Amino acid sequence: MSFVWLKHYMPRSLYARAVLILLLPVVFLQLVVTVLFLTRHFEDVTQQMTDTVARELRLVLSIIGGAPDRGSIGTAVIQSASQLAITVVPVTRAQVPQEQMREWYDFSGRVIVRRLPSQIPQIISVDLTENRRVHVYAETRYGPAKISFDRRRISAANPHQLFVNMLFFGGLITVIAILYLRNQLRPIKRLARAAEAFGRGRHEPYSPAGAVEVRAAGNAFLDMRTRIERQIEQRTLMLSGVSHDLRTPLTRMRLSLSMLEDDERQLLEQDVDDMQDMLDAFLNFVKTAGEGETEPVDPHELVESAVESARRAGRNVKLMPSEGDGTGTVTLNRLxxxxxxxxxxxxAVRYGAMAEVSVLFTEKTLRIRVEDDGPGIPEDRRVEATRPFTRLDPARNQDKGGGVGLGLAIATDIARAHGGVLRLSSSVRLGGLRADIVIAR
Incomplete structure (x- = not known):
């Protein structure tokens, strides 16, 4: 039998699962102890006490049988067996219950109503509904009689104490275990927060703590974070240095070209401008999410400023109405x-005639969408398009100038640095490419 359906009802967090693992054995143990206690205490002890009371009831019934008349039954029992503290009252047939009477939670009563009639055939019914008294209806030579005595003579006193003690000490031990477990899980949660922050481009202070295994994982994370930061720094320094060093000969070439004739200078200056654009693209790719610090940012204001800047640059960009009911800010690297x-x-505007930008902001998600009316990208090449230095010339229009294949790669790296993703699909409204930056809040 498969228990896959059970996964949907299991807690997701490590703390909740650990508490569940802790509580299940405790509850199971208490149930087992309760069953054993009911079997051994309520049944065995109650049976012994019932047998003792049965002998006393036989004596009382023999005294009733020797009474001179129906009215002297109670007096005869008091005179002959006063030490038993049993009272006898004659009753009519209508006053006799037709069945055994006990409360549903009276476990010892189940033994009493079964065992007493089997020991004494004259017993018609037993009434255990009164908390402190037992009423036994028996047939005598003078008709039915109600025999009453203290409940403590036939049942163990305070049987609930074991349950109270089990619940109290079980709860106490559970609370202590949960507090200890919470202290043990705190280093794991700190490591998870530090790893999540690093994945979003933030450097959160972290020092290994907790058990030996957690410390080992923490030290491994610190080593990994240090290596990644060192590699990013080395890559940035290397490409920045190369790009900076190339700017000087490019500037000299531009000055030298200015002295040539116009017909000779135009094509060469275009080559120099292309080289300059490539260097700028390389620098942007190197920086990606490493420039600037994270801060609370209003996503609507950020998108509006980006669209306004694009319009001032002469690009045909339209800002669509915002969607979602989210409020407040999101922690982002604004730059x-x-x-x-x-x-x-x-x-979008390079490969199409126009672009549309929209924002979906909810309590859990931020989505920034850019759509164009260009040729789009085939579905089987969208993953390839997000890789650095990839140019899909057959898929995209190059009439308005080509790039170096870093635009989508930069956007992908920045989305990943914020713990999000860049999704490429087809625009339903415009027919071109639809690019979504999706970030969880």
């Missing part, structure tokens, strides 16, 4: 996210 938006808008 990096602005660079990603600029790249997506630039690609």
């Amino acid at each position: 990096a996210m602005r660079r990603a938006l600029d790249n997506l808008i630039s690609n």
Whole structure:
């Protein structure tokens, strides 16, 4: 039998699962102890006490049988067996219950109403509905009689104490275990927060703590984070240095070209401008999300400023109405996210006639969408399009100038640095490419 359906009802967090693992054995143990206690205490002890009371009831019934008349039954029992503290009252047939009477939670009563009639055939019924008294209706030579005595003589006193003690000490031990477990899980949660922050481009202070295994995982995370940061720094320094060093000969070439004739200078200056654009693209790719710090950002204001800047640059960009009911701000790297938006808008207007930008902001998700009316990208090549230095010339229009294949790669890296993703699909409304930056809040 498959228990896959059970996964949907299991808690998701590590803390909740650990508490469940802790509580299940405790509850199971209490249930087992309760069953054993009911079997051994309520049944065995109650049976012994019932047998003792049965002998006393036989004596009382023999005294009733020797009474001179029906009215002297109670007096005869008091005179002959006063030490038993049993009272006898004659009753009519209508006053005799037709069945055994007990409360549903009276476990010892189940033994009494079964065992007493089997020991004494004269017993008609037993009434255990009164908390402190037992009423036994028996047939005598003078008709039915109600025999009453203290309940403590036939049942163990305070049987609930074991349940109270089990619940109290079980709850106490559970609370102590949960507090200890919470203290043990705190280092794991700190490691998870530090790893999540690093995945979103933030550097959160972290020092390994907790058990040996958690410390080992923490040290491994710190080593990994240090290596990644060192590699990013080295890559940035290398490409920045190369790009900076190339700017000087490019500037000299531009000055030298200015002295040539116009017909000779035009094509060469275009080559120099292309080289300059490539260097700028390389620098933007190196920076990605590493420039600037994260801060609370209003996504609507960020997108509006990006669209307005694109319009001032002469691009045909339209800002669509916002969607969602989200309010407040989102922690973003403003410079990096602005660079990603600029790249997506630039690609949209380069390969299409117009672009539309919209924002979906909810309590859990931020989605920034850029759509164009260009040729789009085939579905089987969209993953390839997000890789660095990839140019899909057959798929995209190059009439308005080509790039170096870093625009979507930069946007992808920035989205990943914020813990999000860049999704490419087809625009239903415009027919071109639809690029969505989706970030969880």
